[in-house]
Amino acid sequence: MSTTPSVYTAYQGNTFLFGGNAPYVEEMYENYLAHPGSVPDSWRDYFDALQHVPASDGSNAKDVPHLPVVNAFAERAKAGGTKVVVASVDAEMGRKRTAVQQLIAAYRNVGQRWADLDPLKRTERAAIPDLEPSFYGFTDADQETVFDTSNTFFGKNSMSLRELLNALRETYCGTLGAEYMYTSEQAEKRWWQQKLESIRSKPSFSADKKKAILERLTAAEGLERYLHTKYVGQKRFSLEGGESFIAAIEELIQSAGAQGVQEVVIGMAHRGRLNVLVNTMRKLPADLFAEFDHTAPEDLPAGDVKYHQGFSSDVSTPGGPVHLSLAFNPSHLEIVNPVVEGSVRARMDRRADPLGKQVLPVLVHGDAAFGGQGVNQETLALAQTRGYSTGGTVHIIINNQIGFTTSDPRDMRSSVFCTDIVKMVEAPVLHVNGDDPETVVLAAQLALEYRMTFRKDVVLDIVCFRKLGHNEQDTPALTQPLMYKKIAAHPGTRKLFADKLATQGLGATLGDDMVKAYRAALDAGKNTSECTKKLPRTLARVNCLPTSWPPRDWAPLWATTWSKPTALRWMRAKTPLSRC
Numbered sequence: 001m002s003t004t005p006s007v008y009t010a011y012q013g014n015t016f017l018f019g020g021n022a023p024y025v026e027e028m029y030e031n032y033l034a035h036p037g038s039v040p041d042s043w044r045d046y047f048d049a050l051q052h053v054p055a056s057d058g059s060n061a062k063d064v065p066h067l068p069v070v071n072a073f074a075e076r077a078k079a080g081g082t083k084v085v086v087a088s089v090d091a092e093m094g095r096k097r098t099a100v101q102q103l104i105a106a107y108r109n110v111g112q113r114w115a116d117l118d119p120l121k122r123t124e125r126a127a128i129p130d131l132e133p134s135f136y137g138f139t140d141a142d143q144e145t146v147f148d149t150s151n152t153f154f155g156k157n158s159m160s161l162r163e164l165l166n167a168l169r170e171t172y173c174g175t176l177g178a179e180y181m182y183t184s185e186q187a188e189k190r191w192w193q194q195k196l197e198s199i200r201s202k203p204s205f206s207a208d209k210k211k212a213i214l215e216r217l218t219a220a221e222g223l224e225r226y227l228h229t230k231y232v233g234q235k236r237f238s239l240e241g242g243e244s245f246i247a248a249i250e251e252l253i254q255s256a257g258a259q260g261v262q263e264v265v266i267g268m269a270h271r272g273r274l275n276v277l278v279n280t281m282r283k284l285p286a287d288l289f290a291e292f293d294h295t296a297p298e299d300l301p302a303g304d305v306k307y308h309q310g311f312s313s314d315v316s317t318p319g320g321p322v323h324l325s326l327a328f329n330p331s332h333l334e335i336v337n338p339v340v341e342g343s344v345r346a347r348m349d350r351r352a353d354p355l356g357k358q359v360l361p362v363l364v365h366g367d368a369a370f371g372g373q374g375v376n377q378e379t380l381a382l383a384q385t386r387g388y389s390t391g392g393t394v395h396i397i398i399n400n401q402i403g404f405t406t407s408d409p410r411d412m413r414s415s416v417f418c419t420d421i422v423k424m425v426e427a428p429v430l431h432v433n434g435d436d437p438e439t440v441v442l443a444a445q446l447a448l449e450y451r452m453t454f455r456k457d458v459v460l461d462i463v464c465f466r467k468l469g470h471n472e473q474d475t476p477a478l479t480q481p482l483m484y485k486k487i488a489a490h491p492g493t494r495k496l497f498a499d500k501l502a503t504q505g506l507g508a509t510l511g512d513d514m515v516k517a518y519r520a521a522l523d524a525g526k527n528t529s530e531c532t533k534k535l536p537r538t539l540a541r542v543n544c545l546p547t548s549w550p551p552r553d554w555a556p557l558w559a560t561t562w563s564k565p566t567a568l569r570w571m572r573a574k575t576p577l578s579r580c
């Protein structure tokens with residue numbers, strides 16, 4: 001084949017096509033020419049591209065499979081016709097090599113459906129035929145056969161079928177189930193394969209990091225339990241069962257700060273909001289308690305106002321202080337999301353930061369609301385547009401597997417995952433078992449790294465459970481007796497993780513000591529870690545204007561009047577705002 005210099009240059013790095021791999025690639029090319037669908041997607045894309053390279057005689061002639069031609073000569077030779085010598089083609093071995101590539105592709109494509117994601121283990125997982133070697137005709141006799149694995153990132157160019165299967169199952173079917181193969185960007189697919197396969201989707205954190213994760217879980221659980229006993233029956237939309245979320249968002253903010261992000265704008269609904277206020281944004285517990293006690297300087301009206309207020313603070317990160325803004329939100333689930341995106345875009349424009357290197361939107365969703373509210377599809381549709389892009393949003397789903405009182409997957413939605421709407425923009429999704437907090441934190445790191453590298457949306461789906469009712473006035477054991485029987489028997493994510501660290505020798509009393517320390521801090525109305533700067537309460541303030549920014553001329557708007565009373569006056573009338 002003759003190639004133009006640019007094509008030659010493009011293929012120059014493909015050394016994997018040569019040497020010992022050449023016969024294998026040739027066989028796969030034969031298969032492709034006969035049945036394009038029989039080879040893995042990545043190879044099909046590659047061979048498709050070859051079809052546009054002109055033939056060596058400059059004509060438009062297309063390649064045809066050689067194997068039938070070779071076989072025809074062999075048949076003629078056997079029949080005593082023309083005497084020819086043919087190369088021995090081990091067709092069965094060739095078929096197996098192709099099958100191994102199909103097996104690898106199957107794990108990358110649908111491994112997440114067999115992943116160990118549900119802490120409650122509520123349903124039997126349906127078998128997935130294409131993840132089984134027998135589907136491709138492999139038997140036990142093939143387990144020790146060594147195949148080429150240079151197309152993977154397991155660190156070996158060849159592995160036995162047994163070794164390869166273990167690696168694939170660890171990477172794609174453990175407590176992290178990744179979905180990324182639907183992206184049309186080859187570079188992104190390879191990026192995910194490299195990230196996941198090179199570590200087999202397993203975190204390897206230091207003892208201090210593990211302790212820090214346990215501390216966040218302790219804070220998350222500790223606040224909920226404290227409020228539960230102190231303000232009996234008052235609504236707080238408990239996060240219990242989903243404590244890993246607090247570890248994940250902390251990781252996101254700390255890593256974002258380390259990578260140069262200066263502002264994080266968060267949109268979220270009721271679930272876990274008080275926890276984010278105190279444990280993530282470092283609102284003083286004493287201020288929160290004052291709201292429950294109705295002794296706050298700004299007495300809040302009845303209803304769910306605590307769950308609608310915004311907040312701002314600056315928290316310390318390895319890269320310096322990061323400004324956090326939690327957007328005010330109404331009861332209408334998910335509707336705050338485009339507002340957050342608009343706020344982020346405005347901050348990017350003001351900072352002259354067109355790629356969103358300094359400002360990060362984080363949207364926190366419920367599993368039922370995420371796919372159910374069309375505003376998410378509309379917001380996703382704007383995600384990569386020139387006028388509205390925010391350089392990629394990190395979405396976190398607190399997937400407690402229930403929406404109010406609907407918990408049976410057959411009644412909840414028609415798609416496999418609650419995140420499936422993001423496939424409209426090919427956003428990758430990391431589903432992760434909330435009972436494995438270290439992997440949740442690893443997934444948060446990967447999600448952020450993807451967002452900072454490719455400037456696109458990414459989803460972290462934390463599969464967890466809801467320990468209590470929808471709110472504290474709901475008795476879920478009546479409406480979901482089976483689910484809540486399992487939940488009642490669950491010791492709690494914090495306890496499981498504390499026990500795990502104890503068995504690793506990190507301290508038999510570590511967990512209990514942290515519980516006591518957190519409780520003592522709450523008794524004193526304090527946080528266990530302070531923010532660097534407390535900003536005026538309830539003011540979702542936009543600060544840090546660069547001095548170069550020209551002052552806006554507001555004079556033409558001075559005469560503007562409103563015919564209706566303002567929201568503030570309406571709030572002061574103590575009208576309950578919602579039932580949420």
Ligand SMILES: Cc1ncc(C[n+]2csc(CCOP(=O)(O)OP(=O)(O)O)c2C)c(N)n1
Pocket residue numbers: 271331332333365366367368369370373398400402403404466470580
């Ligand atoms: C647009 C809208 N529809 C319905 C409701 C009523 N509502 C409040 S919470 C809720 C269930 C939400 O479930 P999920 O998204 O899974 O979040 P969770 O409460 O389980 O964290 C519903 C239907 C609402 N507040 N807003």
